[in-house]
Amino acid sequence: MIVSLLAVAACAAAIAQAPPSPSRFVVVLDAAHGGEDLGARLKNENEKAFTLAFSITLRALLSARGFTVVTTRDSDAGVGPDRRAEIADHARPQACLSLHASQTGSGIHLFVSSLASVRDARFLAWKTAQSAWIIRSLSLAGAIDSALSHAGVTVTLGRTALPGIDSMTCPAVAVEIAPDRSSESQAGASLDNADYQSRVAEALAAALVEWRSQAREDLRQ
Numbered sequence: 001m002i003v004s005l006l007a008v009a010a011c012a013a014a015i016a017q018a019p020p021s022p023s024r025f026v027v028v029l030d031a032a033h034g035g036e037d038l039g040a041r042l043k044n045e046n047e048k049a050f051t052l053a054f055s056i057t058l059r060a061l062l063s064a065r066g067f068t069v070v071t072t073r074d075s076d077a078g079v080g081p082d083r084r085a086e087i088a089d090h091a092r093p094q095a096c097l098s099l100h101a102s103q104t105g106s107g108i109h110l111f112v113s114s115l116a117s118v119r120d121a122r123f124l125a126w127k128t129a130q131s132a133w134i135i136r137s138l139s140l141a142g143a144i145d146s147a148l149s150h151a152g153v154t155v156t157l158g159r160t161a162l163p164g165i166d167s168m169t170c171p172a173v174a175v176e177i178a179p180d181r182s183s184e185s186q187a188g189a190s191l192d193n194a195d196y197q198s199r200v201a202e203a204l205a206a207a208l209v210e211w212r213s214q215a216r217e218d219l220r221q
């Protein structure tokens with residue numbers, strides 16, 4: 001669950017702030033909550049269990065597509081926001097997706113840090129390190145928005161304070177999965193519907209494939 005939401009009209013155009021290495025394309029999957037932090041109560045489980053299972057599903061899809069995947073947790077462990085950011089920053093990823101789930105709202109809610117964008121990254125404090133990456137994070141959110149919309153999933157874009165992500169030095173987006181209330185059928189609307197989960201996971205993988213090809217294109221120019 002992500003509490004506050006400031007709607008944004010559109011994502012900014014892609015501007016490369018730090019071109020990634022062409023050979024190794026690293027994605028960090030951050031399954032939110034865990035341990036004593038249960039997250040939101042979903043219909044049939046706690047958010048922490050949903051995000052871990054979804055992270056494992058998405059990791060398999062990404063590995064099959066040639067990504068190097070680093071996760072912030074692989075079990076029901078409590079991991080604080082600073083530790084999550086340390087893991088992400090150490091991996092030097094080209095994208096980080098922080099995975100959440102919510103019983104409220106509909107479709108997928110994408111959040112980028114609400115920190116103001118700065119270009120000079122030399123003197124950034126730990127808690128605001130993401131401010132040098134806002135434009136790239138908005139661009140990543142745009143790529144995810146396109147892929148999900150293409151897959152027929154409703155997307156909402158927002159900006160909010162994101163403990164963890166605010167300290168990350170990479171393009172980073174929080175992806176909050178809510179039931180698909182646009183669906184006619186009851187089964188299709190539920191968070192634990194396997195077809196819905198797989199549609200979302202496949203679309204996120206497709207978005208990252210597109211993100212990787214854009215990055216490689218930027219390198220060639």
Ligand SMILES: [Zn+2]
Binds near residue numbers: 001
């Ligand atoms: Zn959450």
